[in-house]
Amino acid sequence: VGAAPAEPAAKMGLGREALPEEIAAWDTDVRPDGRGLPVGRGTVKQGDELFQERCASCHGEFGQGAGRWPVLAGGQGTLRADRPDKTIGSFWPDLSTVYDYIRRAMPYGNARSLTDDEAYALVAFLLNLNDIVKDENFELNDKNFASIKLPNAEAFFDDDRETSEKKFWNKDPCMRNCRELPKVTGKAISVDVTPDGKSGPKVD
Amino acid sequence: VGAAPAEPAAKMGLGREALPEEIAAWDTDVRPDGRGLPVGRGTVKQGDELFQERCASCHGEFGQGAGRWPVLAGGQGTLRADRPDKTIGSFWPDLSTVYDYIRRAMPYGNARSLTDDEAYALVAFLLNLNDIVKDENFELNDKNFASIKLPNAEAFFDDDRETSEKKFWNKDPCMRNCRELPKVTGKAISVDVTPDGKSGPKVD
Amino acid sequence: IAMTRGASATDTTKPDPLITEVQDWQRYLGDGVDKRPYGSPSKFEKNVIRRDVSWLTASAESSVNFTPLHELDGIITPSGLCFERHHGGVAEIDPAKHRLMINGLVEKPLVFTMDDIKRMPRTNRIYFLECAANSGMEWRGAQLNGCQFTHGMVHNVMYTGVPLKVVLDEAGLRPNAKWLMLEGGDASGMNRSLPVEKGLSDVLLAFAMNGEALRPEQGYPLRAVIPGWEGNLWVKWLRRIEVGDQPWQTREETSKYTDLLADGRSRKHTFIMDAKSVVTSPSPQAPLKYKGRNVLSGFAWSGRGTIQRVDVSLDGGRNWQTARIDGPVLDKSLTRFYVDFDWNGEELMVQSRAIDSTGYVQPTKDELRKVRGVNSIYHNNGIQTWLVHRNGDSENVELG
Amino acid sequence: IAMTRGASATDTTKPDPLITEVQDWQRYLGDGVDKRPYGSPSKFEKNVIRRDVSWLTASAESSVNFTPLHELDGIITPSGLCFERHHGGVAEIDPAKHRLMINGLVEKPLVFTMDDIKRMPRTNRIYFLECAANSGMEWRGAQLNGCQFTHGMVHNVMYTGVPLKVVLDEAGLRPNAKWLMLEGGDASGMNRSLPVEKGLSDVLLAFAMNGEALRPEQGYPLRAVIPGWEGNLWVKWLRRIEVGDQPWQTREETSKYTDLLADGRSRKHTFIMDAKSVVTSPSPQAPLKYKGRNVLSGFAWSGRGTIQRVDVSLDGGRNWQTARIDGPVLDKSLTRFYVDFDWNGEELMVQSRAIDSTGYVQPTKDELRKVRGVNSIYHNNGIQTWLVHRNGDSENVELG
Ligand code: HEC
Ligand code: HEC
Ligand SMILES: [Ca+2]
Ligand SMILES: [Ca+2]
Ligand SMILES: [Ca+2]
Ligand SMILES: [Ca+2]
Ligand SMILES: [Ca+2]
Ligand SMILES: [Ca+2]
Ligand SMILES: [Co+2]
Ligand SMILES: [Co+2]
Structure with missing residues (x-):
């Protein structure tokens, strides 16, 4: 039995160096500047075919969404409306997000099953569905990808609540006679969508 | 909608008065001074009969314990021994405890099934098994109960750790070279009774 | 629900048989220590579960269920009741x-x-x-x-x-x-x-x-x-x-x-969760059952620090009283508050308002809508109102 | 157990197929939010259970099972793992x-x-x-x-x-x-x-x-x-x-x-639980698996107040170092301590010693025997020793 051991070393010596093949396998993310895009290509037409086969059952033939599955196209000009339609075309700021997300998460239930080229083709088709690319022979590839801008890109700004909502920091919140006599103006019961026990109301 | 309510009342007004019948049903505890004893009686002989019928299967014909079930008699003079036998006769300070406990918890698996008189008889028999009462016609009752003292009654004293173990309050516990090189003098593995997974070793 | 005036739900004129008669659990042995290697809640708590809202999403694997806040007390959420939100179901990983x-x-x-x-x-x-x-x-x-x-x-x-x-x-x-x-x-x-x-x-x-x-x-x-x-x-x-x-x-x-x-x-990168609170009892799933003394309770929390104060209103935000905070008050943790009050069966409009260590005061829903509109989906930390009826039932309402 | 010199259990010369190949849980959907209204631990944690010692008592209904302290972290005991002690089994009461x-x-x-x-x-x-x-x-x-x-x-x-x-x-x-x-x-x-x-x-x-x-x-x-x-x-x-x-x-x-x-x-009315501690890892059920960096951890507690300090010895009580306490230090609560240390594969005699806010210092087992004898059954708060062998296994020993 030795004496009490010295202070442990500064580097713990835990973990091991990641090998290039391992990084390649997991590092599939794509950034707005195109960083992370694999070499590859696909056309709107190829994308259309793939989409009808592997995506349309949920997202609809034209990306309009089947049942409650997500809508992927349309909605341009609705962002100030009462019920905005937020789609790739109407809302998303960056095309890289479409590639990154499809490649990692779609088709739902069989993720990571698309090839790089298939993903290019599907993104090209989604650009077409969203009227951003009209030519069905258009080929999307790692070279032209970063040049394509989405319509709503400029509409995003960083969190500014601490200045724009400064009034919510209030040293002296009212305690007595703070408002008129309140009246009930709305009730959840009128909407009547609260699940009773385990099951929700049937929708569709 | 009214204004904010006043401070709540000092008495909460919760609960309701317990009725005499209810108190009688639950307030069966017995204290060393005899307080709580019901009117009743039972002899050693009656107790013997009852005990053989309802208790001996676990505690043995003479209170010696069957298998690992508790021993109820004997052990006098063993309290300083290596393996003391702590029984009613050798260890318990108060007879009231026997009555109180049997009445609330025995026979194990059918608690609260004994009558007051049966409990008197069983306590009488346990006094006999422990050589405290020799006469098998002895009747124990609410009148003579408090007069019976158990042999080890005087051996109990109140917790005095704060004085008798004062040295464990130590402002400056040793940090360096506090003892000789330690040697292993015993191992749990030699006893070998640790359960492996869910099941313990078979005993008996 | 049965509304009882006074102290107790049991009849006080004749002895309660639950006391005067020996019940089975007071007589016969229950489960031994070898029966429950990993324990579960009582069978009488079957209603205390996470619940989902099936119409919310197309697929239960990319969906959410909800913590039964009205059934909890203290500040710890039992692990089995922590709400779930998945985007591809529960990965079960060795x-x-x-x-x-x-x-x-x-x-x-x-x-x-x-x-x-x-x-x-x-x-x-x-x-x-x-x-x-x-x-x-x-x-x-x-x-x-x-x-x-x-x-x-x-x-x-x-x-x-x-x-x-x-x-x-x-x-x-x-x-x-x-x-x-x-x-x-x-x-x-x-x-x-x-x-x-x-x-x-x-x-x-x-x-x-x-x-x-x-x-x-x-x-x-x-x-x-x-x-x-x-x-x-x-x-x-x-x-x-x-x-x-x-x-x-x-x-x-x-x-x-x-x-x-x-x-x-x-807005993007809206990471911080602003101060918020909710009364969990009374609430639609936790009606008032008795007149007289009652416990109002709820949670408050803030992503900016600790909860400094919680105010409660019983009249829809006209008048406020400061709630009793009890239990640990920790940085970025749920914090438990109570108001012990007597209820005479009048209608209540129950609200709570959290104030955090940065001085941020939880806004009303209308104050929030004024600065954000109604399309934000996220970060709704507006003050919640429960309308408590004379029979003790309560419901989710909007006030104007 | 496999004892590995160095940093990691995985082979570093060829790519790990767990990374280079898509695993099922990364591809197919798992359980949805409607599947687990009250959740349970992972199937890979089946060994984390209360255990009883069947030879201890005649009947499992008046017996005890034990909290798996070596599997816990932080200071909260999950309710399903809190040890049980009954005298007539579990009463199940509406x-x-x-x-x-x-x-x-x-x-x-x-x-x-x-x-x-x-x-x-x-x-x-x-x-x-x-x-x-x-x-x-x-x-x-x-x-x-x-x-x-x-x-x-x-x-x-x-x-x-x-x-x-x-x-x-x-x-x-x-x-x-x-x-x-x-x-x-x-x-x-x-x-x-x-x-x-x-x-x-x-x-x-x-x-x-x-x-x-x-x-x-x-x-x-x-x-x-x-x-x-x-x-x-x-x-x-x-x-x-x-x-x-x-x-x-x-x-x-x-x-x-x-x-x-x-x-x-x-002694009667010995109500208070004196200060006590135990190293939960390494311990017989939690062997050391690697040389190099390791975490020693345990609990300390006192019925007289808060834990003020915990000392740890790796050489059977000859030399002590003060452990790092982490997590809430609360009155009459378990308190978590750690020592982050490098292990070269030498034999260790691991002990911990709790000191509470009244200045009480947890005694050795022999100090306790000196004042109490060995027939007390209760209130054994003596310092525990685990002998850690060169292969990382450890066992419960007495030192002299
Ligand atoms: C079985 C149903 C299903 C299929 C098939 C499917 N998806 Fe999806 N998709 C979903 C669901 C569900 C989501 C939302 C997932 C979430 O939010 O957790 C989604 C989300 C998306 C989104 C993001 C939508 C948004 O507004 O954020 C895109 C883009 C998308 N899918 C593209 C595709 C493509 C391309 C395919 C075919 C290769 C495909 N999906 C196949 C169900 C499906
Ligand atoms: C089925 C087994 C069983 C039967 C039958 C039984 N007992 Fe017991 N008895 C026990 C057990 C087990 C305990 C210990 C319970 C505990 O500690 O939780 C016990 C404890 C006792 C004790 C206390 C022992 C001590 O040292 O603290 C007394 C006294 C006693 N029993 C008397 C009786 C009497 C009198 C009867 C019959 C009317 C009876 N028992 C029937 C199992 C039994
Ligand atoms: Ca990357
Ligand atoms: Ca629909
Ligand atoms: Ca009494
Ligand atoms: Ca035996
Ligand atoms: Ca309940
Ligand atoms: Ca484990
Ligand atoms: Co946000
Ligand atoms: Co004690």
């Missing part, structure tokens, strides 16, 4: 097969096993996790009757984990490191960008919750804990952290978790 | 059928329903509960290989409950009230005497633990919480409190839970 990779702008990209991580210095902290979409269905008006549904995308857990800083230090950050990308090992490959400063301050890589291993639905064997920030950032089944110089703009920080304002512009 | 009676030296004897109790002012506190017989099998020497068995009759829970004082005030104590008798509603009718002063100070009548209703095996729907005092006093399924002027001398405070000394005399 910890021996789990890996964590650190790559990108580091001196040395590394791969860790769970054993490696459990050999690092660890720490224990209690934090709330709130989904940014909590109360999101209530922007346009009262929608769901029950705090489980309106506010149940929050839970509060004691985590054990390794500070992310320890792991980043082991890999060595390059000078231009500004953002991290956290990625999950589930079927959605959930990924989110996180500023390096936050990562180096209080973020944990947690492997235990409430004393035991993480639950599968909470990211077993490893999840990120991002104190005070929106739940979507707390990547579960964490398998990779990439270090970079700009945010990734992933689907979960663009298509989702951005806050659309009335003018059509959107 | 809360609607439970009653609490207060009688004896009071102005007005009262009966309460659970609804009544839940209308009283409540409070939330984290406390350890230790059975006085914890480590009781170790008086004569090392007996059981595993801190689960030597120290597992302890747990640490956040309780919600009503101060007993509130209930006693409602009934009104008579001037000669000195002792209380607490009685359980189970088949053993467990009863214990408690000084009134303790009852009026910090005792709680708890109905919730760790945020949800008490578990059946912990006394659902109502148990006594007697902070810092031996677990047997914490009467479960609490149905009655009688107020009196002297102790009752019940079976559990005479035949049991008195401490027989070497001279044949016995």
